[in-house]
Amino acid sequence: MVDIATRVWNHKWKIDPIVRSLIDTDFYKLLMCQSVFRNHPDTQVTFSLINRTKSIRLADLVDEGELREQLDHIRSLRLTRGESTWLRGNTFYGKRQMFTPAFMTWFENLQLPPYHLEKIDGQYELTFEGSWPEVMLWEIPALAVIMELRSRAVLKTLGRFELQVLYARAMTKLWEKVEDLRHIPDLRLADFGTRRRHSYLWQDWCVQAMMEGLGNNFTGTSNCRIAMQREIEAIGTNAHELPMVYAALADSDAALRQAPYAVLADWQEEHDGNLRIILPDTFGTKGFLDRAPDWLAGWTGIRVDSGDPAAGAETAIAWWQSRGEDPRQKLVIFSDGLDVAKISELHQQFAGRVRVSFGWGTMLTNDFKGLVAGDALAPFSLVCKAVAANGRPTVKLSDNPNKAMGPADEIARYKRVFGVGEQERVEVVV
């Protein structure tokens, strides 16, 4: 039986919105946003979209009109009453009232600031300027929109059954991963795949498949909207933008050297337990840990997000031992370039030595590799980063020079200040 009302309603869609909610974003964005709202509400930042996979000419693939419609739609979104209720009433990481009344009032009145869009050399130059707490919330929806418009552009050419079989294949592929992951005892794994997902509906499907397939070993999703709808944990802590912007704001080399610790000192005032996770690689992990104050060694864990992940975990273990901490009590979260084989290998290598956890991104929510002709849905590397703060450029070194960002002279200065020497280049796939 056709539901005529639904069908007629569908006729009326101007667009099929990709981002349907202001909390269709990563949980750590909201945590960081609250921190920024408290500590740096007036800092002016520029965020910029960067496609690291130049071979994919997004401006040829994705229609500019469609892109503008989707971005305009995001600017029309407001936090809904139910979303606000969930943020105010829910328990996050075991804590009630994670978000302060002042932050919630601000968020309830938030409209995302304007965007600037240009086509340059087959790519979109998409930038956002304004106050840090507002602009930073563009990152995830901007990425999700571009990723999904690219998916839609490729899928437009397929027939109805080809489409159904494509999703059948993708489901089969994901379920085989679930079945492999079931064999890992005491696995702790969360969805970190919002930003580079194939689509919203697909991410939601993947999360539900993980819920059924992995049970309690699936610890939650970084996506707030999906966490709310599926009644599971929202997962995430903090990201590179905090040390990058703090560093850009530093007035001297000495202040620059202290900037990453200043971030975590602010964080420590607000959070404890499993939210005290160090992200050490922004300007090189080794120097960061060597110079770290002792109070940081007392934190719960470390997130390994670039470089060779096993080497990163070993570095952390050695550091904890050197500070008299028991690594077996510490949490290591792997979140870079993961797929089943790597998850399994890292788990085997570190389970028992530390508490191991995984934040699984692109290969969870966007593994359509090999599923269409010309591999036109293969994942690619798209980021949206803070590139300037109060008019000064930001820098990221990471533990992989292929992930470094910023002007060459500033990169050189940062390398000198943070004592970063030669680094191993690792290919960035996603």
Add this chain to the structure above:
Amino acid sequence: MVDIATRVWNHKWKIDPIVRSLIDTDFYKLLMCQSVFRNHPDTQVTFSLINRTKSIRLADLVDEGELREQLDHIRSLRLTRGESTWLRGNTFYGKRQMFTPAFMTWFENLQLPPYHLEKIDGQYELTFEGSWPEVMLWEIPALAVIMELRSRAVLKTLGRFELQVLYARAMTKLWEKVEDLRHIPDLRLADFGTRRRHSYLWQDWCVQAMMEGLGNNFTGTSNCRIAMQREIEAIGTNAHELPMVYAALADSDAALRQAPYAVLADWQEEHDGNLRIILPDTFGTKGFLDRAPDWLAGWTGIRVDSGDPAAGAETAIAWWQSRGEDPRQKLVIFSDGLDVAKISELHQQFAGRVRVSFGWGTMLTNDFKGLVAGDALAPFSLVCKAVAANGRPTVKLSDNPNKAMGPADEIARYKRVFGVGEQERVEVVV
């Protein structure tokens, strides 16, 4: 948006019916039924369900109450006005008014006769008795009900996402077959998979996938209901039950030897063109062809339904040549134990030498092999056959002794009468 009316309607289902229509049956059943209605309306027959795969204990798997509900539901079905209109108004095999007004009037008033159901040794003994034109229409729905109840019994244990992934895998598997079949130029292939389908909805999906994937190389479906709904050709000619019952009715060995030709003489009065297809293997292909009257060599083609299919086709080609016919004008329809590799191989071997066509059954509409634990959905060999006519047992020899049926003494008599010696045994999978 939930369509409340649909949801409430769904609550009210007493059963989820497997057979929804009297024309959810094979087209050749209706052609044969009309022939029987004209030539043998008062012959009393018994049809019986036979599970040739004894290792599958159907009575343990399938609930008797559910089975009775489904069979009772079929007895409640009547030809609908739209179905009658389609049968009366449609073109079949290029011919209008394939079904006579007398037959249609009879069919419009038909209720299927009662069934007899018993559990014996882990199997269901399901028999139907009555006049031939009525009883014969039980065959396909009875098989489809048992096949689908078996599928449902296995699927009851699966979770929601496991179910979705199961169908995703089955779709992927079928689509890979479609993609392989696309490489065969001038393929002529029809769906013959009603009787052993996984389910009605799955058969309907398979047909639609073939329509999109193979275009005109997909020639149609044996299922009248699906042919009507999808507006494609209904395909099929005649089956073993005609020679089996004609033979059982024969009063002497001489009459017995002539019985298979009497069937085709009756058929020739009613049909021409692509409906003049010989099914030669009921009592052994070789003897049948050797003794065949010359007018049979003028028929359009042969259906190869048991034994080694290549050998069967070679036998037919040699026979046509011996009768002065040009095999290149003749149609060979392969319909036994087909899957993609076999279809491809037979096509390569015979294309150009004869007109080749395929009736693809179980491995099209029920290939769930390897898709659930314990391979509990693997295809198996279920048939529903005429076992007696006017109180006398029927016999089938086939070109494969593993497909032979009937009392031992009668089989011996038939072998003597039809001059059948040693035959090669071929394993019967489906």
